[in-house]
Amino acid sequence: MYKLWIAIVKEYLLLRRDVGGLVILFIMPLVLVITVTLIQNSSFVKDDNVKVPIILIDLDDDELSSSIISSLKEANTFEIFEDINGQQIDEEQANKLVLKGKYKMAIIIPKGLTANLNAKVSQNVNKILNEFGIENEEEELGKEAVTQEIKLYFDPAAHLSFKNEVKNSIDKMVTKIESKAIYNTFQNELEIDGELFDNSKIFTFREVNPHHADLEIKPNSVQHNVPAWTLFAIFFIVIPLSINIVKEKNQGTYVRLRTNPVSYATVLSSKVLVYLSICVLQFILILMVGLYFFPYLDLPKFVINGSYFLLFLVAIFSSLAAIGIGILLGTLSTTQEQSAPLGATLVVLLAAVGGIWIPVFMMPKFMQIFAVISPMNWGLNGFYDVIIRSGSVADVLPEISLLGLFFMSMLMISIFYDKAKNAI
Amino acid sequence: MNEAIIHIRQLAKQYKDSDFYAVLPMDLTIRNSEIFGLLGPNGAGKTTLISLICGLLKPTSGSIEIDGLNYQQNKREIQYLIGVVPQEYALYPTLTAFENLMYFGAMFGLKGKHLKNKIQRSLQDLGLLKFADKKVKTFSGGMKRRLNLLAGILHDPRILFLDEPTVGVDVQSKNVIIEHLRELNAKGTTIIYTSHHMVEAQYFCNRVAIIDSGEIIAKGTPKELIATTENASRLEDVYLSLTGGDLRDYV
Numbered sequence: 296m297y298k299l300w301i302a303i304v305k306e307y308l309l310l311r312r313d314v315g316g317l318v319i320l321f322i323m324p325l326v327l328v329i330t331v332t333l334i335q336n337s338s339f340v341k342d343d344n345v346k347v348p349i350i351l352i353d354l355d356d357d358e359l360s361s362s363i364i365s366s367l368k369e370a371n372t373f374e375i376f377e378d379i380n381g382q383q384i385d386e387e388q389a390n391k392l393v394l395k396g397k398y399k400m401a402i403i404i405p406k407g408l409t410a411n412l413n414a415k416v417s418q419n420v421n422k423i424l425n426e427f428g429i430e431n432e433e434e435e436l437g438k439e440a441v442t443q444e445i446k447l448y449f450d451p452a453a454h455l456s457f458k459n460e461v462k463n464s465i466d467k468m469v470t471k472i473e474s475k476a477i478y479n480t481f482q483n484e485l486e487i488d489g490e491l492f493d494n495s496k497i498f499t500f501r502e503v504n505p506h507h508a509d510l511e512i513k514p515n516s517v518q519h520n521v522p523a524w525t526l527f528a529i530f531f532i533v534i535p536l537s538i539n540i541v542k543e544k545n546q547g548t549y550v551r552l553r554t555n556p557v558s559y560a561t562v563l564s565s566k567v568l569v570y571l572s573i574c575v576l577q578f579i580l581i582l583m584v585g586l587y588f589f590p591y592l593d594l595p596k597f598v599i600n601g602s603y604f605l606l607f608l609v610a611i612f613s614s615l616a617a618i619g620i621g622i623l624l625g626t627l628s629t630t631q632e633q634s635a636p637l638g639a640t641l642v643v644l645l646a647a648v649g650g651i652w653i654p655v656f657m658m659p660k661f662m663q664i665f666a667v668i669s670p671m672n673w674g675l676n677g678f679y680d681v682i683i684r685s686g687s688v689a690d691v692l693p694e695i696s697l698l699g700l701f702f703m704s705m706l707m708i709s710i711f712y713d714k715a716k717n718a719i
Numbered sequence: 720m721n722e723a724i725i726h727i728r729q730l731a732k733q734y735k736d737s738d739f740y741a742v743l744p745m746d747l748t749i750r751n752s753e754i755f756g757l758l759g760p761n762g763a764g765k766t767t768l769i770s771l772i773c774g775l776l777k778p779t780s781g782s783i784e785i786d787g788l789n790y791q792q793n794k795r796e797i798q799y800l801i802g803v804v805p806q807e808y809a810l811y812p813t814l815t816a817f818e819n820l821m822y823f824g825a826m827f828g829l830k831g832k833h834l835k836n837k838i839q840r841s842l843q844d845l846g847l848l849k850f851a852d853k854k855v856k857t858f859s860g861g862m863k864r865r866l867n868l869l870a871g872i873l874h875d876p877r878i879l880f881l882d883e884p885t886v887g888v889d890v891q892s893k894n895v896i897i898e899h900l901r902e903l904n905a906k907g908t909t910i911i912y913t914s915h916h917m918v919e920a921q922y923f924c925n926r927v928a929i930i931d932s933g934e935i936i937a938k939g940t941p942k943e944l945i946a947t948t949e950n951a952s953r954l955e956d957v958y959l960s961l962t963g964g965d966l967r968d969y970v
Contacts (some may be wrong), residue, residue: 301825305814312813312854547809551870555826556798693867 298557302565309539310569316535320573321580324528329592332520336594346374350389350401350448353377357409361471363402366468386446392419393448400453400461403446412473413480415440420480429484445469451546473614517595521585522678523651526671529574530612530642533621536570537627537634540625559713563706567605570661582606605691609681612698613674619705620670626709645671673697722879724909725749725772730781732767737900741767743933744781754900754910756924758917758954760962764933765913766806766882772911773803773880802876808863808958809870812856816847816866819855820873820907827874832876834873845895853897861892868896872903879903885919896925917955927954931962 310317353360368374376398378384384392389401418440445465449458454512543549552562585597599606620641628634646652648662649671655663666672677694680686721938727747733740742764742954749755757765768774772783774790782789785797810819820838821838829837842848845865870886881900885893897919904910914920920927921941929937929944937944948957 298825298828301822305811305818305822309811309819322800335935468942488822546812547805547807548811550805550807551803551823552826553775554798554801554803555823556795557826581901 299561302557302561303568306539306565310573320532320535321577324368324525324531324577324581325584327528328521328524329584329588331524332517332589333592333635335520335557336517347372347399348374348376348397350398351375351377351385352384352389352403353649354406354710355404355408359409359412359469360404361470362617363404363465363468366464367402370464384600388629393450396452397452399450399457401446402465403448404441405445405629407632408443408445408582409441411440412469412476416473416476416480420477420484424484452685462489497498517585517589517597518683521581521597523675525581525610526613526649526674526678527642527646527651528577529610529640529674530617530645530671532570532574532577532614532617533624533638533642534635536566536618536621537625537628537638539566540622541628541631541634545631556574556663559710563622563709566622567706570618570621571614574617575611578607578610580615580623582651599682600685605681605686605688609674609677609691609698612695612702613670613677613700616674616698616705619702622709623705626712645669648672649676665678670698673701694696722751724751724786725746726782726784727772728782729754730768730771731779731785732764732771732776733779740779741772744848745935747928747935747938749909750926752926753905753906754904754912754923756920757911757913757930758915758920758927758958759913759930763930764967765930767933768930769880769882769911769913773802774798774802781848799874800877802871802874802879804879804881804884805869806865806886809854810855810863810866813854815852815854816842816858817851819866821868823870823871824890829874833870837873841873845869845899861888863898864888868899871913872908873879876908876910878909879912883915885914885916892917917953917958917961921954929958930960936961949952 349367349376351364352651364375367375373687376384386401386403387396391397391402393401447461447465449461482507543552582597590596604683621638624634624638624641628637648665649655651668651671655666655672658666673694677691680690680694684690725748727745729744729746730742731740731744732742745768757768759765771778772785774794787799788797788800790797811822814822817838820841821834822836825836839848839851842851843867847862847865847869850858850862852917855866858866864887866882868881871881872879872962879900882902885896888896900910900912900923924941926938926940927944928935938958939947945951945954946956946958951957951960
């Protein structure tokens with residue numbers, strides 16, 4: 296035990312004297328969590344100050360295009376430009392401006408769209424009325440409805456989700472206007488005054504947050520980002536830890552230790568305990584920022600619905616899993632040039648697969664299989680169980696068991712590898 | 720002095736992916752309390768041989784017996800018996816001299832006041848006491864060499880392995896190191912050391928073995944070797960006569 300204690304003191308001193316390393320270990324995770332939460336908060340809370348600039352060319356200049364424009368304005372998402380410095384924009388100019396990325400999108404509403412829609416509605420209504428034996432005396436003949444295109448130019452850098460959202464919204468607007476036109480045409484043809492048809496919706500959506508007893512659980516960016524990015528930050532311990540082990544091998548101290556009556560397990564245990572303390576401190580710091588600093592940034596306060604004890608339990612086991620990877624990487628690598636980039640790539644990969652960036656259920660089927668074997672996914676589920684679902688020990692037990700087993704296997708592989716490599 | 724403490728029988732080492740043996744099968748006996756020098760040009764196999772004996776490398780064949788013990792069955796016991804001073808500075812640069820010695824001393828089970836007193840005395844002996852609280856990265860080459868030696872002898876090993884302990888140091892540091900090693904030897908410590916300094920080896924060692932291309936080509940006291948070599952008046956003459964004057968660059 297004395298050897299272990301002195302080894303812990305040594306590891307602590309080595310870390311304490313690496314000021315740059317300490318800053319990276321504590322400041323960078325905070326910067327990461329704050330930045331990502333601020334950015335991602337917009338997907339949970341709508342910011343009226345942020346609007347997407349778009350070009351709109353209205354060649355129709357009638358009822359339908361007016362409805363589309365007013366709906367776009369009501370959405371409060373777009374800053375609509377119909378001219379530049381008082382000059383009308385043509386399709387060619389719009390194409391160039393969108394290609395340059397100055398505007399995210401251009402909408403070209405074709406000429407005669409309203410007339411065409413009205414013609415189509417009239418034709419259909421008349422056909423139906425004829426079927427019922429009601430002849431239209433003023434029936435206009437010869438105006439055939441044709442399919443027209445509302446052209447949408449998108450910035451090549453625009454995301455697919457943005458494109459789909461815009462297309463769906465415009466489609467919805469046209470359908471709504473079309474329905475209204477059908478009702479109006481029926482009313483006109485049947486010569487009925489006043490509002491005959493009830494245009495109100497027959498159903499609406501109401502999002503109900505699942506709750507525990509009196510506690511309603513409202514999802515927000517902080518509830519999702521703090522655990523996810525804290526895990527990501529914790530796993531970055533892989534890099535300094537693996538470098539620490541490689542450095543020891545390269546500076547000759549490990550050679551000396553191999554001739555000393557001390558086991559590799561003792562050497563590693565001291566590193567595990569010191570780096571675990573670092574991870575727990577990182578976690579406490581991020582937690583404090585979420586609880587007390589986020590409200591000052593106009594971010595929702597981080598709310599922990601479950602037990603703090605369980606939260607720390609998940610954090611400790613997640614840290615152990617990260618430390619296990621760091622130890623294995625440091626044991627297998629011979630240079631820092633191997634361990635540092637490999638460690639960084641591995642952490643990013645585990646985060647991507649583990650659902651830190653994109654929820655696992657949104658991943659392709661085959662990727663979901665990998666997510667199940669990612670320790671970051673176990674940690675994330677454990678955090679969600681406690682923070683969002685107010686889970687009990689039984690709820691987090693599967694995740695912490697997997698994380699614990701993962702750590703033990705990494706440690707065992709490292710010890711056996713070292714033993715096999717240096718066997719006499 | 721005549722009692723053997725290390726027995727090497729048919730010991731050989733071939734590294735992975737190498738067509739050649741770094742150490743060809745060899746027999747060697749090192750006596751208790753002697754200073755034994757392993758001399759040879761670069762790449763001759765000195766460091767490989769010393770690494771095999773102190774348990775850092777796995778032999779391809781053969782056996783090593785240290786004070787009647789072997790690595791397969793008594794690794795821990797052997798590790799308490801030996802002290803190793805590697806060629807590179809095996810120290811933590813951001814720790815102080817005192818902290819480095821505390822750590823390495825504790826790894827041998829030394830603790831408390833005994834360890835602290837031992838460190839103070841050792842630092843005093845090698846002229847480093849006033850730098851005890853300075854970080855090793857601020858030390859000169861000679862100071863690092865002396866501290867490197869202390870980290871290997873703090874537990875009073877019965878057998879001490881030194882891989883070029885005076886390389887790259889000034890004359891003053893070299894003299895302090897050699898003098899300290901003589902004192903240790905006078906107290907009964909067996910010393911096995913490698914060096915390129917023939918003059919140092921001639922006056923320091925009781926016996927030497929000259930190694931070339933992985934095999935021992937001469938063995939005996941410096942006096943015996945000088946006497947049996949034609950036109951030799953110094954150990955360096957013997958060495959050059961046996962290993963030749965060609966450059967020994969190797970990769």
